[in-house]
Amino acid sequence: MITGLLFAGQYYVPHPASEQLLTSVTKWLQIIGGFALVLGVTSLFHQHAVKIRRKEAGWGYSLVLYAGMLGTIAVGFWANGKESVDGAMTAFGWVYSFMMVPLQGTMFAILAFFIASAAYRSFRARSREAAVLLIAAIIVMMGRVPLGEYLIPLSGDVSQWILNVLNASVRRAILIGVSLGAIALSFKIIFGVERSYLGGGKE
Amino acid sequence: MTFAERMLKIDRRIIFLVIGLCTLLPLLYPVGLPIKISPEVRSVYDYMEALPERSVFLLSIDFDPASKPELHPQAIALLRHAFRKNLRVVSMTLWVSGTGMADQLLTQVAKEMGKENGKDYVFLGWSPGGTAVIINMGQDLYTAFPSDYGGRPTKGIPVLEGVHSLKDVNYAISLGAGNPGVEAWYVFGKDKYRFELGGGCTGVIAPGLYPLLRSGQINGLIGGLRGAAEYESLIGQKARAVAGMDAQSATHVAIIVLVIICNVFYFNLRRVPRQQGHGTS
Numbered sequence A: 001m002i003t004g005l006l007f008a009g010q011y012y013v014p015h016p017a018s019e020q021l022l023t024s025v026t027k028w029l030q031i032i033g034g035f036a037l038v039l040g041v042t043s044l045f046h047q048h049a050v051k052i053r054r055k056e057a058g059w060g061y062s063l064v065l066y067a068g069m070l071g072t073i074a075v076g077f078w079a080n081g082k083e084s085v086d087g088a089m090t091a092f093g094w095v096y097s098f099m100m101v102p103l104q105g106t107m108f109a110i111l112a113f114f115i116a117s118a119a120y121r122s123f124r125a126r127s128r129e130a131a132v133l134l135i136a137a138i139i140v141m142m143g144r145v146p147l148g149e150y151l152i153p154l155s156g157d158v159s160q161w162i163l164n165v166l167n168a169s170v171r172r173a174i175l176i177g178v179s180l181g182a183i184a185l186s187f188k189i190i191f192g193v194e195r196s197y198l199g200g201g202k203e
Numbered sequence B: 001m002t003f004a005e006r007m008l009k010i011d012r013r014i015i016f017l018v019i020g021l022c023t024l025l026p027l028l029y030p031v032g033l034p035i036k037i038s039p040e041v042r043s044v045y046d047y048m049e050a051l052p053e054r055s056v057f058l059l060s061i062d063f064d065p066a067s068k069p070e071l072h073p074q075a076i077a078l079l080r081h082a083f084r085k086n087l088r089v090v091s092m093t094l095w096v097s098g099t100g101m102a103d104q105l106l107t108q109v110a111k112e113m114g115k116e117n118g119k120d121y122v123f124l125g126w127s128p129g130g131t132a133v134i135i136n137m138g139q140d141l142y143t144a145f146p147s148d149y150g151g152r153p154t155k156g157i158p159v160l161e162g163v164h165s166l167k168d169v170n171y172a173i174s175l176g177a178g179n180p181g182v183e184a185w186y187v188f189g190k191d192k193y194r195f196e197l198g199g200g201c202t203g204v205i206a207p208g209l210y211p212l213l214r215s216g217q218i219n220g221l222i223g224g225l226r227g228a229a230e231y232e233s234l235i236g237q238k239a240r241a242v243a244g245m246d247a248q249s250a251t252h253v254a255i256i257v258l259v260i261i262c263n264v265f266y267f268n269l270r271r272v273p274r275q276q277g278h279g280t281s
Helices: A002-010 A016-054 A059-078 A091-122 A128-143 A146-151 A155-190 B003-008 B012-028 B039-050 B065-084 B096-112 B132-139 B182-193 B206-214 B224-235 B240-280
Strands: B056-062 B088-093 B121-126 B171-176 B196-201 B221-223
Touching: A002 A016, A002 A155, A016 A059, A016 B132, A059 A091, A091 B012, A091 B065, A091 B096, A091 B240, A128 A146, A128 A155, A128 B240, A146 A155, A146 B240, A155 B206, B003 B240, B012 B240, B039 B065, B039 B171, B039 B196, B039 B221, B039 B224, B056 B065, B056 B096, B065 B088, B065 B096, B065 B171, B065 B196, B065 B224, B065 B240, B088 B096, B096 B121, B132 B182, B171 B182, B182 B196, B182 B206, B196 B206, B196 B224, B206 B221, B221 B224, B224 B240
Parallel strands: B056 B088, B056 B171, B088 B121, B171 B196, B196 B221
Antiparallel strands: none
8 A cells, every 4th residue: 555655646756766766666667577477477388287287178289389488488598589690590580580470470461351251241230320330430441541532532531530539539538437447446456445456266 | 042141141261262362463463542641640750850860769669570561661661761860769669579570670771771780779679567668768768778689788879878768769659559559658658758759550559549649648640551651652762551552452442342232131131021021911
């Protein structure tokens, strides 16, 4: 509680001592962040080890994850964390450039195909609200590409208006609501009312 | 099964094929339709253009290879502009999986523009802590990054001369594909340390950043491949993003046509039982 209140107040105190305190604490946050990474990796290993041991559904994927992670960690240590040395690509750089980059790119690219298929199957004007959404989506999609602006010259300006006025005002309302909720939750955590983040079930 | 029913249950591989062709053909045979510049992209360009030589420009490459097709061209166009303007470029990433890609792209553009590492630019790499890194940089840059990506101590690097914290940055742009990204840079950086901030993001998260743009919390926004294409047009170096706009145009129009067709068949199907109902009564 003391730390929570102290750092909520620190933001409004520009005294050098207060700034020094913030510098030290953020340095600690970075150190803790580093250890959290180790904790996360260990937890992931543990979770998948259990899956492999019990031969749960999809345990083969866990084995692939183990092989991928251990292999990458090994070549990472071997290359001292460097992707290239004097312009020459290391094994770690090879794993990054020729495995991680294309795999992530492929996953993202596949989305375009599934979005098109999903749009065809489910984007229907079943109600008035759905019809409004459908029309707005078509205008924005047209207005965001040169061909759309070429076919319907007004679509660019209308799409800009939808994004700048309708979208921004609704988003802002959501943002204000979420922020107020976050402030309320922060106070509950600071004063010890909310403890679920510490783990454990209901007593 | 009626024709409309059959069309509504069309094999999804046909849709995949249509999208595939709409992406591939314009890339092979580009049309080159004119690209209209939006005010939010122009704001970023104008601000960069107005910066005096040797101003400090911070580019935070907050994305990983998954968002490369949209954000990589943005980063390249911004770096080309910054190097052409002789700005001091300080680059970093808040996404550990984007470190190698960020280093490659910075090195590639710097080489192309004849810039020297340490003198004209520096890549700080990644540091653990997520958003805490931004606060730490705001307090003391050298605590957040004691060494650059190559392992060289940051203190004493010529490009960082006179730069102690984020307060000494003239313009910062975060190219974000999620969290931490543009929003984090505003909340933990600009709001406290008072530097000008611009943003770049994937097309899908751009609408979520419009409230920040409208309130002046960010001075400009480059959204998706379209934003990158606009920036390439502004700096007069049309590259991958402009080439990709034809493919994006074709796929957008294809999806719109598919959605319209699906709705036509849907309404046709809804109409038939009603007519049958009237006929029997």
